[in-house]
Amino acid sequence: MQDHEILVIENIDFRYGARKTLSNLSFSVREGEICGLLGPNGSGKTTLLKCINRILKINSGRITIGGRDLAKLSREEIAGLIAVVPQELNVVFSFTVMQMVLMAGSIRFGLSGTAKRNDHGHALEILEELHIKHLAERRYNELSGGEKQMVLIARALFQKAGILLLDEPTSHLDFKRQYLIMEMIRKITKEKDLTTIMTLHDPNTAGRYCDRLVMLNSGRISHQGVRDKVFHAAYLEALYDMRIDMQRTDTGAEYVLPAFKP
C-alpha cells in the first residue's frame, strides 16, 4: 500500500432541491486502499458515490483526484480516472456480455467507439480472469444476479480507470456469491493497483475487506479512518442506533452481532 492520497474530499455539501443530503464531508483515500462507506439507509452513501463520479454536482467544497480538481475535468477525463459498478443495471436492449464489456472502452477507442481485434482479446482476458469467459456471447439480460455483477466488474476493469466505485456490490447476491465477489474485488484491487471505494450494508463485510471505513449518518461523517481505528462496537452502535456485540472467531477475526436483551 502506498502513502499517496489519490482521492481527497474537502468540505463538500450536496442538496437535492432544498434538502441537504451531504453536509460538510471531508476525508481522503490512499492509493491501493479499499474504502468502505457504511451507514443506514438514506445516510447519503450512494449520493456520495455519485458526487465522486460527478453524476451529481456538489454545491460547495472540492473533490480532487490525483491532485486534479474534479469540477474542472471533462466527462472523458473522469471516465479515464473512475469506473463505476452500479448496484443493479437493467438494460432495455439485449446486448451480449462481450458488447457490454467493449462498450466501456468506447471513449478510449475514438469518435466511433469501435473496438479493434486486440481489444476483443483484452476483454476476453478480463472475462477469463473473473472466470466468466464462457458468458462472453450470452445476452446480459439473461444472466443471474451474480453473473451480472461479475460482468459489471469486468466492464469496469476494461475501462482501465485507477479508481473503482462500487455501489453495494453484494446486495443481490446469495451468501456464497457475496463472499466470492468480495474476494474478487480484493484480488483485483491489489493485483491491478486500483483504489476501490464501495458502499456496503453489512459491517462485517466492511470489517473484513476494507482498509479504510467512512461512517455516514444523515449526510454527515460520524467516524472515519483506517479499519482498525474505527471498527468498534461503540461507533457502529451510534451509526445504526442499536446495541451491537463485537466478537472474535477462533482465528482472531472480529465480527459484530446485534445484541438483544434476554
Added chain:
Amino acid sequence: MKSNSAFLTIAILLIVSVVFALTTGQYQMELTTLAKLTALKLSGQQPGDELAMPAMVLWSVRLPRVLMALLAGAALSVGGVVFQGVMRNPLVSPSFLGVTHGAIFGASIAIIFFSKSAFFVESFAFFWAVVAVVLAYAIGNRGLNPITTLVIAGVIVSTFFMAAGSFLKYIADPYEQLPGIVFWTMGGLNNVLWAHVTRAFVIVSSGIAVICLFRGRLNLMALGDEEALSMGVNVKWARVLFMLFGTLIVAAGSSSCGIIMWVDLIVAHMSRLLIGPDHGRLIPFAALLGGVFLLLTDTIVRSMPGGEIPISIVTSFIGAPLLGYLLLKQNHEWKG
C-alpha cells in the same frame, strides 16, 4: 441471425426489389428492356424510337421514385433506431416527439397561406417538424427522469399540433386546398422528381454518416444516462446531436413524399430483432431494410388494379397490428 448472413440477405433483397420495382407498375417492362436501357445509359448512347417510351418511364419516373423510396425508407428507419436508442424505448419513434404532426401542420400552413409549390410545402414541413422536436425537448428535458418527461412532452406537442392541423383543415378551401393537405398527410411517392432525390440524398446520407460516426456513444446512451456519463459521454450534448440529426434525416427523407406512418417504428424494431442492438451494425442494416420495406410497399400500392392508393394506408395496416402484437409480447425486458 448471424450478422454477415443478415447483411448478405438484405443486400440480395435490395437488388431483387429494385429490379422488381423498376419493371413493375401500370407500364410493365421486360427484364431484357431494362437491361438494354441500362447498357445504353452506361455506354452513353441514346435509345432508339422503339425504346423512347420505356426509357422515359424508367429514367424520369420510375428510377427517381425507386431511389426516393430507398432514401425515405432508410431515413425513417435510422431515425426510428436513433430515437429508440436515445430514449431507451423500443416502442417510440420520431413521430412520438411531434415530428409527424409538426410536419403536417407546417405543410398545411404552406398549402393554405402561401403556395402549393413543393419547395414551400417541404420547407415548412421540415421547419415545423424541427420546431415540434425542439418544443418537446424544451418542455421535457428536465426532472429526474428526462426520458419519461420527454415522451410525455412529445404527446403534448403532438396533440397541440394535431389540433392546430385539424383547425387548418377546417378552414381550408374544400376544393382547392383540403385535398392537397389530406394527400400530403397520407403520404405518397408519386410526385417525386430528380431534384427531390438529389436534395434528400445529400441530407439523408450525410445525416446517417454523422450518426454512424458517433455509433459508440449511441450504444452507451442506450444503456442509460448515468451509465453513459460514467463512461465519458456528455449526455446532454449527445442527446441534442442524435435527436437533431434524427429529425433532420426523417424530415428530409419524408419532405417530398408526405407523412409515411409506422415505417420508423416497425423497421427499427425488426432490425433490432434480426441483427441485435449494437448500433455499429444496426444503423446500416436498418437503413437497408427500411429502404427495401418502403420500396416494396410503394411498388405494391402503385400496382393496385384500381389505381394507386396512399402508402400510409398500407404501412398503417401492417404497423398497427404489429405494434399491438409486440406490446402483448413484451415482458419485463426487450429481446430485440
